[in-house]
Amino acid sequence: MTATIQDAAALDARDSLAPLRERFHIPDELIYLDGNSLGMMPKHVPERVQNAMTAQWGTDLIRSWNTHGWIDLPARVGAQIARLIGAEAHEVIACDSISVNLFKLLSAALKLRPDRRVIVSDIDNFPTDLYIAEGINAMLGGQYELRFVKRDRLEAAIRDDVAVVMLTEVDYRTGERIDMKALTARTHAVGALTIWDLAHSAGAFPVRLNDCNADFAVGCGYKYLNGGPGAPAFLMVAERHLGTAMPVLSGWMGHAAPFAFDPAYTPDSTVRRLTAGTPSVIGMTALEAALEVFDDVDMNALRQKSLALTDLFMELMQPLEAQYGFKLVTPRDHARRGSQVSYTHADGYAIMQALIETKVIGDFRAPDIVRFGFTPLYTSFQDVENAVKRLTEVMSTRRYAEPRFQVKAKVT
């Protein structure tokens, strides 16, 4: 659709996903456009966590591993996520953080291409992805070329000396979405493997890992999946690699028989081989509960709403681009973006601080990007309209120029 300025209330009234907003705890008057950093809390999650604390841990104690199914939590949560990312349930498991999971998958993928010595990524990838490749290379004595290039040079960088291409589907700064299918095909054409980071994809729109023939993926539990701060991450291994992807982070939970206490490591035959230590039961319980919000959600409808929200936002922002110097860095093309919209502005940091004071929460990414995330589960069209109204007021009054907005907080 082409966005036209319409009455936001009317758009909300016609929105089939609108009732989902009621399932989230939304503080008074808050317009939260930062679900791409930390998702909002579904209302039912605290009670579920409370139950895991008092009825499970507190009362049934160690027996809960069996009686409350703690041992199967990582696989259960993985199966919930699988549908959202276009994978099979047995290809996905929840565990650790994205950084740790990238380490596991990249080291395993490199072993599957033993004669190649190049890792390709986007130099503007989320830094942890690059750091992990750097760490693996340091551990291996620097024998790899880390071919980190600007996005427009990616295709050219993927040549037949490449072992692994690791990319994030949606850029955390610009919101630009890579063509996963084309890049995967290009990677396979030269005999290399892909690792996709779905941090800004999973839960934001329907990801199609198997349709794209992806090899491996990682993703985040606390952004669009709303699993809570520091929620467990997840990883995906395509079925064809399940038997050959060898874990180097070979902890006891990935052993074929963890409770046999065998001194020699034998990887489990399933995706569980890529887990390491004891999972965070409390964090995993929060994520499991949060994912239930997606149970009856049509992911294509979710995507349509996401595009309508972001189209409306871009349209309403056009006068501010012209008048106040915001520059859109997110592609307008639907196929080329995720569920966030970003602008550059020289005063971006102060503007975002002033906007937050008006109870519109987005975030800032150095050096000059203001970032707005739209979570179709709880963001309304009226949120979009009101956010732009409040930003217009921040700009027209120049309130952002007040000294108190210039001081950078520790975390932004």
Added chain:
Amino acid sequence: MTATIQDAAALDARDSLAPLRERFHIPDELIYLDGNSLGMMPKHVPERVQNAMTAQWGTDLIRSWNTHGWIDLPARVGAQIARLIGAEAHEVIACDSISVNLFKLLSAALKLRPDRRVIVSDIDNFPTDLYIAEGINAMLGGQYELRFVKRDRLEAAIRDDVAVVMLTEVDYRTGERIDMKALTARTHAVGALTIWDLAHSAGAFPVRLNDCNADFAVGCGYKYLNGGPGAPAFLMVAERHLGTAMPVLSGWMGHAAPFAFDPAYTPDSTVRRLTAGTPSVIGMTALEAALEVFDDVDMNALRQKSLALTDLFMELMQPLEAQYGFKLVTPRDHARRGSQVSYTHADGYAIMQALIETKVIGDFRAPDIVRFGFTPLYTSFQDVENAVKRLTEVMSTRRYAEPRFQVKAKVT
């Protein structure tokens, strides 16, 4: 002290730590001797977690990283643990699992001894410790000798070709405690480095890492520290290695400036360099709260109570050894044990299942070990007396021979 059978109630009445028991949620009639597997829940923890969910995540959302100090949680919790393990606050940080932390520390330690190719451990070490060494060696092309030997051959195995000696201070099966000071000295004498696994030490008795001149350590948050199922683990780096121990699991949280989003990795100068991804805020909050129980605890008094509990247990068990074939595998010598007592018995699995039915919870470790953990914070002398009474009844009635106790549960 030499244990003599005394009135357990009188011992409880004289126990200066007895009031701490009131701080834990103890289900009716339950005698819980499995705190070495999963510690009991301090009563105040659920409310603290609830607050982190609703007031922090739910209401303040992303701003909580600053306003509720989430960003400093790993270091704060590390500082709480430092006192219990004889380290300085700035040497300890809470993060990830033991398996992941061992991977970080072992890979870093090996780089500090680049000319050596031997890793020494106890073949009866907790399997994950051995598996992690195996995984690192596989990643490095099998260039290391994994010199995993029986405990009585450890000293002989530590020769001048050794890079790292990784040991668990207290054996998870037998409860035997290694002389950390002597083994560390022996390791340093040949120019190697130590990694101590404190899974069954931290919170069980005063550990003296710096007094022993230890190099590195890892430990568990969910056993004697009572942080809840799958609680974050911790790691310790001796101050002299803080600047040189290089993380290969180089995630963004360990970067010198995580929010600068620099594409090149620069490790933080502090122990934070050994963190990787975003910490589990909810799990970390539970652990932080749980650790407050230790605030005013004299760790030497804790050790004295632990020894009195285990002495009494061993003494009361002597008739069962003689009559029913239990064989003590834990050293009687105070200096040579932690806070658990283990016996072998051919029918160990069924006996433990039958005992659990009487609401005495210990656990079983293959092939034939029944294991009883004593947590001085909440285990009473009357618990000890009643546990042995109920076990005596299980044995005298031969109830354990009933078929329903023979079927192994998934997790034991």
